Amino acid sequence: MFYWFAKTLVVAPVTNLVFRPWVKGLGNVPEDGGAILASNHLSVSDSIFMPAQLGRQVHFLAKKEYFTGKGVKGWLTRKFFEATNQLPMDRAGGQASLASLQSGLDVLRDGRLLGIYPEGTRSPDGRLYRGKLGVAKLALAARVPVVPVAMIGTDKVQPIGRTIPTIRRVGMIFGPPLDFSEYYDRAGDRFVERRVTDEIMEAIRRLSGQEYVDVYASTVKDAGPGGGPHGRQGA
Numbered sequence: 001m002f003y004w005f006a007k008t009l010v011v012a013p014v015t016n017l018v019f020r021p022w023v024k025g026l027g028n029v030p031e032d033g034g035a036i037l038a039s040n041h042l043s044v045s046d047s048i049f050m051p052a053q054l055g056r057q058v059h060f061l062a063k064k065e066y067f068t069g070k071g072v073k074g075w076l077t078r079k080f081f082e083a084t085n086q087l088p089m090d091r092a093g094g095q096a097s098l099a100s101l102q103s104g105l106d107v108l109r110d111g112r113l114l115g116i117y118p119e120g121t122r123s124p125d126g127r128l129y130r131g132k133l134g135v136a137k138l139a140l141a142a143r144v145p146v147v148p149v150a151m152i153g154t155d156k157v158q159p160i161g162r163t164i165p166t167i168r169r170v171g172m173i174f175g176p177p178l179d180f181s182e183y184y185d186r187a188g189d190r191f192v193e194r195r196v197t198d199e200i201m202e203a204i205r206r207l208s209g210q211e212y213v214d215v216y217a218s219t220v221k222d223a224g225p226g227g228g229p230h231g232r233q234g235a
Contacts, residue, residue, distance in 0.1 A: 041117035042155035108142035129217035150208035
Protein backbone atom coordinates (compact mmCIF):
# COMPACT_ATOMS: atom_id res chain seq x y z
CA MET A 1 0.00 0.00 0.00
CA PHE A 2 2.72 2.47 1.01
CA TYR A 3 4.72 1.59 -2.10
CA TRP A 4 1.92 2.40 -4.54
CA PHE A 5 0.88 5.50 -2.62
CA ALA A 6 4.42 6.88 -2.53
CA LYS A 7 5.16 5.96 -6.14
CA THR A 8 1.91 7.20 -7.68
CA LEU A 9 1.41 10.39 -5.71
CA VAL A 10 4.95 11.42 -4.80
CA VAL A 11 7.94 9.73 -6.44
CA ALA A 12 6.78 9.40 -10.04
CA PRO A 13 5.26 12.91 -10.33
CA VAL A 14 8.29 14.56 -8.74
CA THR A 15 10.92 12.67 -10.74
CA ASN A 16 9.03 13.17 -14.00
CA LEU A 17 8.60 16.89 -13.41
CA VAL A 18 12.05 17.71 -12.04
CA PHE A 19 14.38 15.26 -13.78
CA ARG A 20 12.37 14.59 -16.99
CA PRO A 21 13.69 11.03 -17.43
CA TRP A 22 13.80 9.60 -20.94
CA VAL A 23 13.10 5.90 -21.35
CA LYS A 24 13.73 3.42 -24.14
CA GLY A 25 12.63 -0.20 -24.43
CA LEU A 26 9.99 -0.13 -21.71
CA GLY A 27 8.09 -2.77 -23.67
CA ASN A 28 10.91 -5.22 -22.99
CA VAL A 29 9.83 -5.52 -19.36
CA PRO A 30 7.40 -8.48 -19.07
CA GLU A 31 3.86 -7.49 -18.13
CA ASP A 32 3.53 -10.46 -15.79
CA GLY A 33 5.54 -13.34 -14.36
CA GLY A 34 8.89 -13.38 -12.61
CA ALA A 35 11.83 -11.58 -14.21
CA ILE A 36 15.11 -10.02 -13.19
CA LEU A 37 15.99 -6.41 -14.02
CA ALA A 38 19.80 -6.42 -14.06
CA SER A 39 21.20 -2.90 -14.12
CA ASN A 40 24.44 -1.00 -13.97
CA HIS A 41 24.74 0.96 -10.73
CA LEU A 42 25.86 4.57 -10.84
CA SER A 43 23.95 6.17 -7.98
CA VAL A 44 21.79 5.39 -4.96
CA SER A 45 19.02 7.15 -6.88
CA ASP A 46 18.96 4.36 -9.50
CA SER A 47 16.51 2.52 -7.24
CA ILE A 48 14.20 5.55 -7.34
CA PHE A 49 14.31 6.53 -11.00
CA MET A 50 13.92 3.04 -12.47
CA PRO A 51 10.79 1.78 -10.65
CA ALA A 52 9.11 5.17 -11.04
CA GLN A 53 8.84 4.44 -14.78
CA LEU A 54 7.40 0.94 -14.46
CA GLY A 55 3.81 -0.17 -14.08
CA ARG A 56 4.86 -3.15 -11.94
CA GLN A 57 6.43 -3.07 -8.51
CA VAL A 58 10.15 -3.83 -8.37
CA HIS A 59 11.72 -5.49 -5.35
CA PHE A 60 15.40 -4.62 -5.03
CA LEU A 61 18.17 -6.45 -3.24
CA ALA A 62 19.64 -3.64 -1.11
CA LYS A 63 22.83 -3.79 0.90
CA LYS A 64 22.33 -4.98 4.46
CA GLU A 65 23.87 -1.80 5.90
CA TYR A 66 20.73 0.15 4.96
CA PHE A 67 18.83 -1.93 7.54
CA THR A 68 21.34 -1.76 10.39
CA GLY A 69 22.05 1.96 10.77
CA LYS A 70 22.05 3.58 14.21
CA GLY A 71 20.19 6.59 15.55
CA VAL A 72 17.30 8.48 14.00
CA LYS A 73 18.80 8.47 10.50
CA GLY A 74 19.38 4.73 10.67
CA TRP A 75 15.81 4.13 11.87
CA LEU A 76 14.31 6.28 9.14
CA THR A 77 16.43 4.61 6.47
CA ARG A 78 15.46 1.15 7.68
CA LYS A 79 11.75 1.99 7.79
CA PHE A 80 11.85 3.46 4.29
CA PHE A 81 13.49 0.37 2.82
CA GLU A 82 11.14 -1.96 4.69
CA ALA A 83 8.07 0.00 3.60
CA THR A 84 9.12 -0.16 -0.04
CA ASN A 85 9.71 -3.93 0.15
CA GLN A 86 13.46 -3.76 -0.32
CA LEU A 87 15.33 -6.92 0.66
CA PRO A 88 18.55 -6.87 2.74
CA MET A 89 21.52 -8.37 0.92
CA ASP A 90 24.58 -9.55 2.84
CA ARG A 91 27.55 -8.89 0.55
CA ALA A 92 30.09 -10.70 2.72
CA GLY A 93 30.00 -13.75 0.47
CA GLY A 94 29.67 -17.43 1.34
CA GLN A 95 26.61 -18.74 3.17
CA ALA A 96 25.54 -15.27 4.30
CA SER A 97 25.15 -14.11 0.70
CA LEU A 98 23.42 -17.35 -0.33
CA ALA A 99 20.88 -16.90 2.45
CA SER A 100 20.20 -13.36 1.25
CA LEU A 101 19.67 -14.58 -2.30
CA GLN A 102 16.89 -16.86 -1.07
CA SER A 103 14.70 -13.80 -0.46
CA GLY A 104 15.19 -12.78 -4.08
CA LEU A 105 14.43 -16.29 -5.24
CA ASP A 106 11.14 -16.24 -3.32
CA VAL A 107 10.18 -12.98 -5.07
CA LEU A 108 10.86 -14.46 -8.51
CA ARG A 109 9.04 -17.73 -7.81
CA ASP A 110 6.07 -15.66 -6.70
CA GLY A 111 5.97 -14.15 -10.21
CA ARG A 112 7.28 -10.70 -9.30
CA LEU A 113 10.04 -8.41 -10.59
CA LEU A 114 13.41 -8.39 -8.87
CA GLY A 115 15.90 -5.58 -9.43
CA ILE A 116 19.55 -6.40 -8.92
CA TYR A 117 22.87 -4.67 -9.51
CA PRO A 118 25.28 -7.42 -10.61
CA GLU A 119 28.33 -5.24 -9.83
CA GLY A 120 27.36 -5.50 -6.16
CA THR A 121 28.04 -1.84 -5.42
CA ARG A 122 27.98 1.55 -7.12
CA SER A 123 30.64 2.16 -9.74
CA PRO A 124 33.42 4.26 -8.19
CA ASP A 125 34.23 6.05 -11.45
CA GLY A 126 31.39 5.60 -13.93
CA ARG A 127 32.87 2.51 -15.59
CA LEU A 128 31.13 -0.89 -15.69
CA TYR A 129 32.73 -3.53 -13.49
CA ARG A 130 32.72 -7.32 -13.39
CA GLY A 131 29.42 -8.88 -12.36
CA LYS A 132 29.06 -11.11 -9.35
CA LEU A 133 27.46 -14.52 -9.77
CA GLY A 134 24.32 -13.87 -7.73
CA VAL A 135 22.34 -12.68 -10.75
CA ALA A 136 23.08 -15.92 -12.62
CA LYS A 137 22.31 -18.08 -9.58
CA LEU A 138 18.90 -16.43 -9.31
CA ALA A 139 18.09 -16.54 -13.03
CA LEU A 140 18.92 -20.24 -13.33
CA ALA A 141 17.33 -21.33 -10.06
CA ALA A 142 14.09 -19.40 -10.68
CA ARG A 143 14.14 -20.09 -14.43
CA VAL A 144 13.24 -16.52 -15.36
CA PRO A 145 14.39 -14.11 -18.08
CA VAL A 146 16.86 -11.33 -17.37
CA VAL A 147 16.17 -7.83 -18.69
CA PRO A 148 19.43 -5.83 -18.99
CA VAL A 149 19.04 -2.21 -17.92
CA ALA A 150 21.29 0.81 -18.44
CA MET A 151 20.92 3.82 -16.17
CA ILE A 152 22.23 6.97 -17.85
CA GLY A 153 23.44 10.10 -16.07
CA THR A 154 22.31 9.26 -12.55
CA ASP A 155 25.90 9.55 -11.33
CA LYS A 156 25.81 13.20 -12.39
CA VAL A 157 22.58 13.77 -10.46
CA GLN A 158 23.71 12.11 -7.25
CA PRO A 159 27.31 10.89 -7.23
CA ILE A 160 28.75 8.89 -4.36
CA GLY A 161 28.93 11.03 -1.23
CA ARG A 162 26.32 13.56 -2.35
CA THR A 163 23.08 13.80 -0.37
CA ILE A 164 21.21 16.54 -2.24
CA PRO A 165 20.76 15.68 -5.94
CA THR A 166 21.65 18.01 -8.78
CA ILE A 167 18.76 18.73 -11.11
CA ARG A 168 19.47 17.44 -14.60
CA ARG A 169 17.93 14.95 -17.01
CA VAL A 170 18.50 11.21 -16.59
CA GLY A 171 17.71 8.25 -18.80
CA MET A 172 17.31 4.50 -18.80
CA ILE A 173 17.28 1.79 -21.45
CA PHE A 174 15.62 -1.61 -21.05
CA GLY A 175 17.10 -4.19 -23.38
CA PRO A 176 15.46 -7.32 -24.83
CA PRO A 177 15.05 -10.12 -22.24
CA LEU A 178 17.88 -12.64 -22.13
CA ASP A 179 16.81 -16.29 -22.20
CA PHE A 180 19.10 -18.73 -20.39
CA SER A 181 16.82 -21.77 -20.57
CA GLU A 182 19.59 -23.81 -22.18
CA TYR A 183 21.45 -23.61 -18.86
CA TYR A 184 18.55 -24.33 -16.47
CA ASP A 185 19.62 -27.94 -15.95
CA ARG A 186 23.13 -26.77 -15.04
CA ALA A 187 22.18 -24.49 -12.17
CA GLY A 188 24.91 -24.57 -9.56
CA ASP A 189 27.69 -25.04 -12.12
CA ARG A 190 30.09 -22.20 -11.35
CA PHE A 191 31.49 -22.08 -14.89
CA VAL A 192 27.98 -21.76 -16.32
CA GLU A 193 27.12 -19.08 -13.76
CA ARG A 194 30.19 -17.10 -14.79
CA ARG A 195 29.26 -17.42 -18.48
CA VAL A 196 25.69 -16.27 -17.83
CA THR A 197 26.86 -13.36 -15.68
CA ASP A 198 29.34 -12.24 -18.32
CA GLU A 199 26.63 -12.35 -21.00
CA ILE A 200 24.42 -10.16 -18.82
CA MET A 201 27.23 -7.66 -18.21
CA GLU A 202 28.00 -7.50 -21.92
CA ALA A 203 24.33 -6.77 -22.66
CA ILE A 204 24.38 -3.97 -20.09
CA ARG A 205 27.62 -2.61 -21.56
CA ARG A 206 26.14 -2.47 -25.05
CA LEU A 207 23.17 -0.50 -23.76
CA SER A 208 25.09 1.90 -21.52
CA GLY A 209 28.20 2.42 -23.68
CA GLN A 210 30.34 2.27 -20.53
CA GLU A 211 33.95 1.22 -20.49
CA TYR A 212 34.17 -2.29 -19.05
CA VAL A 213 36.72 -3.28 -16.41
CA ASP A 214 37.12 -6.99 -15.69
CA VAL A 215 37.60 -6.69 -11.93
CA TYR A 216 35.09 -6.25 -9.12
CA ALA A 217 34.13 -2.69 -8.22
CA SER A 218 34.52 -3.56 -4.55
CA THR A 219 38.18 -4.41 -5.18
CA VAL A 220 38.78 -0.96 -6.64
CA LYS A 221 36.97 0.72 -3.75
CA ASP A 222 38.97 -1.26 -1.19
CA ALA A 223 42.21 -0.27 -2.92
CA GLY A 224 41.41 3.42 -2.47
CA PRO A 225 42.36 6.35 -4.72
CA GLY A 226 44.95 5.40 -7.30
CA GLY A 227 44.88 1.75 -6.30
CA GLY A 228 42.53 0.38 -8.91
CA PRO A 229 42.94 -0.59 -12.58
CA HIS A 230 43.41 2.24 -15.04
CA GLY A 231 43.38 0.57 -18.41
CA ARG A 232 40.47 -0.79 -20.37
CA GLN A 233 40.03 -4.53 -20.12
CA GLY A 234 38.04 -6.78 -22.35
CA ALA A 235 34.52 -8.01 -21.62
